[in-house]
Amino acid sequence: MLVNLKTILEGTRKDARAVGSFNIYSYETIHGVAAAVKKSGKDAIISFGASYLVNMSLKTVVAIVKEVADELEQNVALHLDHCTDINIIKNAIDAGFTSVMYDGSSLPFEENVKNTKLVCDMAHEKNVSVEAELGSLALGEYSNETDIDHGQAYTDPSNAKEFVERTGVDALAVSIGTVHGMYKAKPNIRVDILKAIAKEVSIPLVLHGGSGTPQELLLECIDNGICKINVNTEISQYTVKKIAEKIAEEPNTHLSKLTLLTSDYVSEIVYKYIDLFNNCK
Numbered sequence: 001m002l003v004n005l006k007t008i009l010e011g012t013r014k015d016a017r018a019v020g021s022f023n024i025y026s027y028e029t030i031h032g033v034a035a036a037v038k039k040s041g042k043d044a045i046i047s048f049g050a051s052y053l054v055n056m057s058l059k060t061v062v063a064i065v066k067e068v069a070d071e072l073e074q075n076v077a078l079h080l081d082h083c084t085d086i087n088i089i090k091n092a093i094d095a096g097f098t099s100v101m102y103d104g105s106s107l108p109f110e111e112n113v114k115n116t117k118l119v120c121d122m123a124h125e126k127n128v129s130v131e132a133e134l135g136s137l138a139l140g141e142y143s144n145e146t147d148i149d150h151g152q153a154y155t156d157p158s159n160a161k162e163f164v165e166r167t168g169v170d171a172l173a174v175s176i177g178t179v180h181g182m183y184k185a186k187p188n189i190r191v192d193i194l195k196a197i198a199k200e201v202s203i204p205l206v207l208h209g210g211s212g213t214p215q216e217l218l219l220e221c222i223d224n225g226i227c228k229i230n231v232n233t234e235i236s237q238y239t240v241k242k243i244a245e246k247i248a249e250e251p252n253t254h255l256s257k258l259t260l261l262t263s264d265y266v267s268e269i270v271y272k273y274i275d276l277f278n279n280c281k
């Protein structure tokens with residue numbers, strides 16, 4: 001069933017578990033995530049980045065996800081990832097997305113508050129949830145979400161409570177040392193900052209940059225208030241590697257078979273993360 005982000009994250013902080021958020025950009029990737037949801041029996045968030053509008057239109061994404069979600073017993077939310085353009089956010093809401101992320105993390109605090117509040121007012125009217133971001137993530141290797149490296153700016157815990165209260169946001173993405181893409185060096189995840197934020201704010205917290213983060217660190221983050229974890233780069237890397245192996249093995253594989261296999265490979269890696277995020281305690 002297709003639900004909004006607020007519904008899918010309900011109870012996650014109390015239960016110390018997280019819902020995985022997986023980036024999709026094609027029919028095959030959507031079906032891969034859906035297959036992993038079905039196999040695991042657990043919910044997941046299907047996430048479409050505004051940067052993938054070159055791959056699929058908002059309306060096409062909604063049509064495929066709705067069809068897939070209707071056949072699932074589990075809940076899925078359809079989320080617009082990292083969007084700085086309020087017009088695109090409006091179009092996503094109108095098209096049928098159940099959740100949107102307004103990313104004002106590179107803006108000064110007051111401007112981020114003002115724009116996030118505007119998006120919340122617009123989205124909540126249509127029962128659509130909103131995620132926003134405070135602080136910004138550095139850019140790792142092979143990131144496909146953004147080319148801009150804002151540098152690592154850790155979330156200031158003293159700002160978090162005011163931000164949430166003034167905007168009415170449903171989930172807050174925090175910056176505690178993960179990166180977009182794969183790590184260039186050993187990650188320095190500041191669980192102390194996460195704990196301080198969690199003390200100030202009771203809404204679900206979101207971790208971007210799940211790819212390549214050591215499992216024990218992800219579990220520690222879940223224990224300390226992270227309820228949604230985004231995984232993108234690792235899904236792509238795993239799937240491309242498997243496709244390359246398949247083609248090396250059988251160069252004459254028909255494209256129709258390869259698209260089905262693509263869904264299977266996506267499903268394998270997504271399942272691994274859903275399982276990890278749900279069986280953490």
Ligand SMILES: [Zn+2]
Pocket residue numbers: 082145180208209230
């Ligand atoms: Zn992100």
